[in-house]
Amino acid sequence: MQLGVIGLGRMGRIVVDRSLDAGHDVVVFDVSAEATAAAAEAGAEPADSLADLCDRLGEEKRIWIMVPAGDAVDATLSDLEAHIQADDVVVDGGNSHFEASMRRAEATDAAYLDCGTSGGPASAEAGFSLMVGGPEWAYEAMVPVLDVVATGPEGHDRMGASGAGHYVKMVHNGVEYALMQAYGEGFELLHDGRFDLDMESIARTWNNGAVIRSWLLELCEEAFHEEGSDLGDVADHVAGGSTGTWTVQEALEQEVPIPLIYGALAERFDSRNEGRFSRRLANRLRYGFGRHEVNRQE
Structure with missing residues (x-):
């Protein structure tokens, strides 16, 4: 056609x-x-x-x-x-x-x-x-x-x-925020926890048969491979936020509780302040799937 x-x-x-x-x-x-x-x-x-x-x-x-x-x-x-x-x-x-x-x-x-x-x-x-x-x-x-x-x-x-397509995509993006936040928090605990761990090795192992395997986790593996276990100079600044904001606003109007998505959005806003490993990973993941520019530390 x-x-x-x-x-x-x-x-x-x-x-x-x-x-x-x-x-x-x-x-x-x-x-x-x-x-x-x-x-x-x-x-x-x-x-x-x-x-x-x-x-x-x-x-x-x-x-x-x-x-x-x-x-x-x-x-x-x-x-x-x-x-x-x-x-x-x-x-x-x-x-x-x-x-x-x-x-x-x-x-x-x-x-x-x-x-x-x-x-x-x-x-x-x-x-x-x-x-x-x-x-x-x-x-x-x-x-x-x-x-x-x-x-x-x-x-x-x-x-x-009409409107249903972009409505579903809006909620999709809200879910995406929450998933990125969950992976970020898990890897932050692993990074700062009791053992000297290889983040790329963990992501690769999880990606082979684990319950939490996914494309986002594959992008975590890619990020650690290219940036190192400490994410190098990737900054704690996660851009974006409009679709997540729309999702939270709609949830408030419909009186549907979405604490995970709201928390992920709040973390994204707070990333413009102090630095956290979880948000640095989220910053790098946005490059993985969307080729958004990676903010780097000075």
Whole structure:
């Protein structure tokens, strides 16, 4: 099928590259001419504006937006407004707040799919986990692309009505915070405890058959291998926090207790103060799955 992709950062390029590798025709646009040219070299058809992209897509447009959450999404939709209609489909693959996605779905002439995307740049080869909200017909229309951008047919599903995809992704990120905190606290006790221990060896052993094995634990092993058991100069400063904050806010509104997620979020905020080993590991893990910059100690 033919797909338009708007936004060619790390995540947008993965959507482009995986779609091209599967034989789909991809038209691309980015505010960076260099990014557009690089995607064209990989086999995509370049467009010099959103209007040009829509013209190249023809009828029944299928458009994937992968721009930063917030104003950039609204600006993109505003620019697309004159070029899309009811039988077109627009996918928002960023980390938008679910209420913003519900508002956009109501205001957009085309079918709007909010697509929570998990896996980060590290999933370029394996594919993403995709959590989609919006009209069922629009989801079904995008399945050929979803199958290849995700890990496969089992790597994506329609979560429900508009907003449901980003809602599920929001809670996913809250769970991610808590898991990172749990691993961090465990390794902090091992690091500061009774024995002189090799953190990489522990992570590797746990990753082979232990109940707590996971991809995050594999990233712990990678971090200790590359940084050393004491994490070298990795700083105690964990960036991010918006999706975790949204999760806690929603839990308060729904009166659902989530003490582990709240505690992990509080630790992330407190990391801007004193230094802790657990938060230094969380800092490094964010590089492992999302290629976020690692803050280093001075």
